[in-house]
Amino acid sequence: MNSGRDPFDVLREQIQTPEPTPEDVATARGRLQQAIAAERRSARPWRDWRVLAGVTAAVALVVAVPLATTSRAQAALTEIAQASREAAPLEVPLGSFVATTSERSDLAIRPGEDFELDQEFVAYLLPTTRQVWRQPEEQFVMIRTTVGTPSFFDPLHEQAYYSAELDKADRIGKTVVDQFTDVADPILEVEWPRDPDQLLSAMNEFIGGTADSETTPSDLFTLAANLLRETNPPPELRGSILEVLAGLPLDLDQDGDTSIKVSVLDDGRRLTMELSVHGDLLSESTTLLEADPTLGIPVGTLISESTYQMARVVDELPIHSEEAS
């Protein structure tokens, strides 16, 4: 390695940074003045409270009931977006890891023949505790998963499950450690814009492949949850993700002092997200709104549920040599 001059010093000395010409200043100032004038024009009618009151009353008469909960969700999310922008970013020094822990319960589906039962499929809920250590710069991820005791929708299924020793196949009670390097996570590969409008456009593009593709609110809701969960977003991006959520037709299911719950309908399911007042994802769940007779799942079943502890930064990985797969 060359022990000579720092390339940044060379850059500082040699790079050309011209002063703006009077024409540059005049052009830029003109564009700003246009923006200021445009805002004045658009804001003026709203400054007259009589116009505002009249328009509000008219809108309220037309859409009072459908918009009532949506606008509450929007207000709550906008407030949280503002708070999240002011939160301190989670700093990850070079070589350190972001550690997260989550408790999950997900729907598992196996062929009926695995259970030696005469039915096509059997569904059950499998709880896991999942600890993840992620080193962003090295694209390194270590995941430690501990599998808990499953729960069943039918006692016969439970009996058949243990008789067929499927608990061994599912590694019930075991802890499994996996390590990955050069992890190519498509979500992490994208440089997500910090501006909410640009972010929405980028999210649409990510989901649909093109900016013009139709995406559903539940698609955007799911991607927003992925971004909050996986990317350790800096405050400005977190705020914009929440603003994108605020623009969706969501229901506000809970409005507490420390957290809120918002949800969206998705093809017979309700997707719910719980956020702290600083915009941290605290929990997610999916509830079945229609019974699934094929799988024997009753209506209202929580088919997926995750709760997250706050991410923290650690300098070293724990030692799991006896558990590593």
Next chain:
Amino acid sequence: MASLESDSELICASLGEPDCFALVFDRHFSSVFKFVAASVRRDHVGDISSEVFVRAFEQRNRFNLAYQSARPWLLGIASNLIADHYRKLAREDRAYRRASARAAGSRDFENGASERVDAEMLLPLLQKALHALRPEDVSIVVLFAVDQMSYREIAFALGIPQGTVRSRLSRARVRLRNFIEASGELRLDETNE
């Protein structure tokens, strides 16, 4: 209006009286312009610099009033626009390549492509070196090396952790050194004296 001292006071006042934002422009346009000029070709500098202030004006309700100076915030907006600019260039480049495959031998296309190459050749060595960096690293390098901002200021401006600033600078330093030395036009073990 004249008694307002800090940028945060000006921006706060501009929420009720938008014209106050023009003072923020007067204070920082030159600095933003030079930052942009260090990162992109001269013919794009005016557009991007003026767009920074339009965006800043439209997003001023998001400015963190705890910060006295608007400079890091403005440079953060500039940085996002520069990254967008590079992404646009990359898309255009891909489009040129696709068109090249479809329209091989097209005279008009060849002329267009050669103009682009010529323009790149006219760039000073160190600006070409900046172009060799990843788009997300260009702004960090310019903020650090040219604007001499601290890690903390860069982290605030770009909305990323300080550790990320450090690691990206470290990566960029290696790339810059390799690029400059490979070019043969400049030796890093020489001094200017």
